[in-house]
Amino acid sequence: MMQRFIVQLIPPDGFEIKGFPGFSSYSIVLDVLENQDPELVKMRRAGKLQTDFAVRPLKLGEGRVELDVTAFTSEVSLALTRGIVSGYLETKQGRFEVLRVEVEDVSAEELLSSSFPVRKFSVRFHTPTFFRPRGGVRGGVFIPMPIPSRMLIGLHKVWSKFLGPMEDELEREEFHKWLESWAIVVSALKLRTEKIEDGDKFAVGFVGWANFSANDSYYDPNFLRKVDALLKLGEIVNVGGMRSKGFGVISYRRQGEDEIGRKRRLTPIEGS
16 A cells, blocks of 8 residues: 655755755655665665655745655655654754644555546646656657656556556556557647756656547547546656656546546544
8 A cells, every 4th residue: 555645844944945846855755764774775776676655846835844755665654654753854954843744545446446437538747747768768768748658557557566456467468558559649738848957967858738538449448447547546656757756746637527636535644
C-alpha cells in the first residue's frame, strides 16, 4: 500500500525556495531518508534504486511550508513517519517543525472498485511533464508531448511494481499493445514547454491541458477501466520522468464531471 503525506511545517529562519520548488521537496524527503539509512540514499542518488516516492512542489505560505509526498513503499513511509512523530524534520536546509499532518492510504482495491470504462477525459499538467523513449535510446532524450501510451504504460509499471499486478503477464502484454495501437488518442490540447535547470543539467517538459478519447476501433471496456484507475493513480504519484522531484503533477477529469479528480479523505497521523 502507498501512503500520501501532506505535512504543514514551520521552516528554519531564513529559509527560501530557490529554483523549481519540486527540488526543495525532493531535498527535504531525501534528507529525512538519509537520517534513517544513509546507504540507501547513496543508492538512490546513484540511480541504483527505482523511484519509490513522488512529491509535489513545496508550497511556501505565511510563515510555513507544505510538503506533499507520496511514499510508494513501507520503507519510505516508515522513515517519514518517524521524522514526523518526532516533531521535526532534520534536513541540510535546517530543522523544519511539524505543525500538522494528514495521511491518505492508497490501495489498488479502492482505485479499481471506483473505476469504469472511461471514453473521454481531460488531463491538466500542472508542472513540467516529459516522457522517456523506449529502451535503447541514448542522449537523455525528453519527449515533451502527452503521448497517451507513454503516460499510461508508465503508470501501469508503477502500479505493478508497488501495488501489485493488475493482471497476468499475457493480459499485461495485450494491454500495452492495445495502448501502443493508439487505442487512446489526443483530441485537443493547449500546452507550452518549460526548461528547468537542475544544477549543471536540465529537463524540458510541458504544462497545460489535453483532452483524450478512446478510439472506437479498439473499444475494450476492461482496458478502459484500467485507464481510469491508472489516471486516478497518476493524480497521486505524478506521471512521466522526475516525479520524485515534482515533475508530472496532474489533475484528471472524466468528461462531464464538474470537479477535477476526486475528493479523498485524509486522516491525521497518530502523534502529530
